[in-house]
Amino acid sequence: MKFKIMHAVLAAAFASAGAYAQAPIVIKFSHVVANDTPKGKGALRFKELAEKATGGKVKVEVYPNSTLYKDKEEMEALQLGSVQMLAPSLAKFGPLGVKEFEAFDMPFIFPDKQALYRVTTGPLGKWFFAKLEPKGVKGLAYWDNGFKDMTANKPLHTPADFRGLKMRIQSSKVLDAQFRALGANPQVMAFSEVYQAMQTGVVDGNENTPSNIYTQKMHEVQKHMTISNHGYIGYAVIVNKKFWDGLPADIRTKLDGAMAEATKYANDIAQEENDKAVAAIKAAGTTTVYTLTPAERETWRKAMSPVYKQMESRVGKETLDAMEKATHGK
Ligand code: LMR
Numbered sequence: 001m002k003f004k005i006m007h008a009v010l011a012a013a014f015a016s017a018g019a020y021a022q023a024p025i026v027i028k029f030s031h032v033v034a035n036d037t038p039k040g041k042g043a044l045r046f047k048e049l050a051e052k053a054t055g056g057k058v059k060v061e062v063y064p065n066s067t068l069y070k071d072k073e074e075m076e077a078l079q080l081g082s083v084q085m086l087a088p089s090l091a092k093f094g095p096l097g098v099k100e101f102e103a104f105d106m107p108f109i110f111p112d113k114q115a116l117y118r119v120t121t122g123p124l125g126k127w128f129f130a131k132l133e134p135k136g137v138k139g140l141a142y143w144d145n146g147f148k149d150m151t152a153n154k155p156l157h158t159p160a161d162f163r164g165l166k167m168r169i170q171s172s173k174v175l176d177a178q179f180r181a182l183g184a185n186p187q188v189m190a191f192s193e194v195y196q197a198m199q200t201g202v203v204d205g206n207e208n209t210p211s212n213i214y215t216q217k218m219h220e221v222q223k224h225m226t227i228s229n230h231g232y233i234g235y236a237v238i239v240n241k242k243f244w245d246g247l248p249a250d251i252r253t254k255l256d257g258a259m260a261e262a263t264k265y266a267n268d269i270a271q272e273e274n275d276k277a278v279a280a281i282k283a284a285g286t287t288t289v290y291t292l293t294p295a296e297r298e299t300w301r302k303a304m305s306p307v308y309k310q311m312e313s314r315v316g317k318e319t320l321d322a323m324e325k326a327t328h329g330k
Contacts, residue, residue, distance in 0.1 A: 024059040025251065029085040030068040030077070032191045034215035038145050038273045039087055039235055040064050042266025049258035054251055060085075066192035071171065079136055084243050087143055087235040091170040098131045101236070103315045103323050105174040107304035110232050113271070115327040116144070120234070124326045129236070138241040140256075141263040144270040145209045147229035151222040152205030155288070157296060159183075159303035168194050168206040173314055175207075177307045178231070191216075198222060209233050210277035219287040227278070227291040230300055237263070 029047070033039050047060035063069075069077050075096055077083045093101035103109070110116040119125055120142035129139030150156050152165060162182035169175040169186045179186035187203055191212075197203045198221040205222060212233070213219060237259065244252065282289050292300065312320060 024057055025054075025247065027058060027060045027085050028063065028068070028083040029060055029087075030063045030074050030083045031087050032066045032071060032074070033064065033212060035062075035064050037211045037215050038266050038270040039143055040215075041269060041273070042143050042262050043087065045265045046258055046262035049261050050255055053254040053258050057251060058255065066190070070190040070192050072190065078238065078240050081240050081243060083240075085237065085239050087237045089145075089170055089233050089235055091172040091175060091233070093132075093236070094173060095171055096132075096135055096137070098135065099173070099314050100131055100316055100319045101128060102172045102174040102311070103319045104232060104234065105170075105172045105178070106311070106315075106320075106323070107178050107230055107307055108301050109323060110147075110327055113144075115329075116232065116234070118329060119323065119326045122326060124322050127322070132236075132238065133241060136241050137238050138244050139236050139238050140259050141237040143235040143237055143263060144267045145211065145233040145235065146270055146274040148207045148209055148231045148233055149213070149228050150205065150207050150226045150230075151213060151218060151224065151287070153223045154204075155224045155290065156205075156226045156228075157290065157292070159299060165204040166202070168197060168203040174307060174311050175231075177310050178304050181304050181306050194218065195221065207231065210274045210281060214277035214280050219281045219284050222287055225281060225287050225289050227289065228297065228300060230297075230304065 027050070029043050031039055031043060035041065035044060043062045043064070047062050050058050050060050068074070068083065071088070071092055072095060074083065074086050075088065075092070078086050090101050090104040093099075125142060132139050154161065156162065159182050162179070162184040165184045167179045167184045167186050168189045169179060170191075171188045176186045176188075189197060189203065194203070194206060195216050195218060198206070198218060206218070207230070208218070213222075213225065219225070247255070278289065281287055308320065
């Protein structure tokens with residue numbers, strides 16, 4: 001009898017050791033946008049490449065559209081290790097205590113995509129990522145979305161058109177200051193709640209990229225959109241540092257390779273995805289799409305310019321100076 005029990009115990013122990021050796025490493029990758037966006041497609045491409053490169057030793061589970069966590073929760077979940085990978089907008093690192101990232105939200109900071117890439121692919125991009133490490137977070141890559149436009153139920157042509165409007169923002173003090181400079185009332189809100197807030201009039205409008213506006217169907221509940229390109233949305237792909245550093249070295253190398261390839265893919269498709277979204281919004285016929293003239297854009301730039309001085313102490317003068325240098329190719 002005793003022997004039988006011992007045998008059963010040993011058999012169970014061996015079975016679980018075997019199962020342990022073969023169980024794939026699971027990376028839960030949570031994000032808040034639709035699959036059919038630059039970030040959504042990038043995440044799925046990473047899954048495909050990572051699983052292939054590791055011969056199935058790593059399984060990547062992608063949870064899009066806030067199905068697992070919303071904006072604020074996902075950062076906490078990453079730190080706790082409930083998820084291993086995220087790609088939050090660069091505007092969402094304030095609550096983590098890394099305010100420097102809000103420099104990316106400064107109005108009109110990137111004259112074009114080349115200026116952005118000089119930041120994200122250069123030493124400054126690495127400098128930003130180093131700020132994450134004391135928080136138990138590691139930055140792996142920058143993924144592009146695109147320049148932001150404005151939506152509301154009234155036409156937005158001049159800075160005065162924003163007066164008194166309730167505008168939804170991401171959790172960035174720079175964005176708060178930007179809308180206050182226009183005389184609007186900014187409200188921080190999770191991305192997953194924006195559509196309903198627009199539908200019920202909790203907010204009057206928002207700033208976002210065309211791909212986000214279209215895939216969240218905001219055009220169904222917003223009568224007007226202004227192509228302003230006044231700011232930028234991009235992402236930092238981040239991992240729980242302890243998890244990442246604890247991976248077997250050969251696996252980590254393969255995942256780094258998969259990430260590099262997925263990053264190139266996501267960044268290559270971003271502009272096209274946004275161009276397609278503008279065309280789709282126009283085709284839907286529910287929203288007028290107005291493009292600012294250069295002169296109008298200049299009045300917006302002027303109206304938003306006080307934000308730089310106001311936010312200097314928050315994001316750091318050193319950060320802003322470094323951004324200025326990098327964006328101007330120095
Ligand atoms: C938003 O909250 O508007 C965006 O950051 C969503 C996203 O991830 O692109």
